[in-house]
Amino acid sequence: MTFQSLCPTDLITVLMTLGDDAPHVALLRHDRDTPPLEESHHSLQKRLCHWAETLTHCPIGYMEQLYTFSSFPIREQTPHIHITYLALSHSHPRGCHGSLYQRFPWEDRRDESGNKQLAEFITAIRQWADDNEERQSRIAPAFGLDGLPWDDTRVLERYELxxxxxxxPRSPPKQKNTDRDDRRLLATALSRLRARTRYSPAVFELLPSSFTLLQLQQAMETVSGRLMHKPNFRRLVLHQQLVEETGTYDRPTVGRPAQLYRFRPAAMASCYLGAAFLPLDVPTL
Incomplete structure (x- = not known):
């Protein structure tokens, strides 16, 4: 399969997984320099999914179209089109991948240094928006100012402001190819993932088939970048009957065994794990 366009076009799969303390990402670019996609699948998304799994040896549990970007590389006057897809997996892909919170440390509100940097940014951006009503109207909802709540899905708005x-900077320090607007793409992907975990079982695609309730809570905290109240989180999960017992236990080297659970497919339409419904232990800025 080849692409013909009035301007250069490439396909990008943003493959998201969970690291120990942050969402991890691998950017898979299918452009003119990579082999053509096979035609054994009847949709572009299925072809890309198969190609990404083959490339990374990483099973993909969920995939959706993310966004279509355009950019003007340095010294070029023809725009480049980037058609992007978001993919989720419980396995770590082979090849280069890294923590999203290394690129957006202010989005991790579980961490003292992240909160400190966010507080410094808020002070500076208030000064930038001073005496400018249009700017003030944008920064208030993006950063949870003037009595508005913090919305963890506004990652892209915060980054662009x-x-x-x-x-x-547009590109993080030490990034070799400054022509690529990767952080805008990654901010969009993190925004989408956080939104998905509010009203869909997306977080379960980042976990193995069997997990403890603590592992589920930690996954939600990792994605949202915020701490959650343990008893209330467990009460919400069990009240919605999102999971069921497997009859087996996780047996750590230290401590008591923990009950293992699995996601209930019957709860697909009623999965609401959104932070708006959960008390959070968030440091006050």
Whole structure:
């Protein structure tokens, strides 16, 4: 399968997994320099999914189209089109991948250094927006100011405001290819993932088939970048009957064995794990 366009076009799969303390990502670019996609699948998404699994040896449990971006590389006047897909897996892909919170440390509100940087950014961006009503109207909902709640899905809005105000560069330090607007793409992917975990069972695609309730809570905390109240989280999960017991136990080297659970497919339409419904232990800025 080949692409013909008035401007260069490539396909990008943003493969998201869970690391020990952050969402991890691998960017898989299918462009003119990679082999053509096989035609054994009847949709572009299925072809990309098969190609990504073959490339990374990583099973993909969920995939959806993310966004279509355009960019103007340095010294070029023809735009490049990037058609992107978001994929989720419980396994770590082979090849280069890294922590999203290394790129967006202010999005991890579980961490003292992340909260400190966010507080510094808020002070600076308030000064940037001073006496400008349009700017003030944008930063208030993005950063949870003036009595508005913090919305963890506004990752892209926060990044673009920080870039516009000059507080962060378009590309992170030491990134070799500054032509690529990777952080805008990654911010979009993290926003989508966080939104998905509010009203769909997306988080279960990042976990193995059997897991403890603590592992489920830690996965939600990792994705949202916020701490959750343990008893209330467990009460919500069990009240919605999102999981069922497997009859087996996780047997750690230290401590008591923990009951293992699995997701109940029957709860697909009633999965609400959104942070808006959960008390959170979030440091006050």
């Amino acid at each position: 920080l870039w516009e105000s000059g507080l962060v």
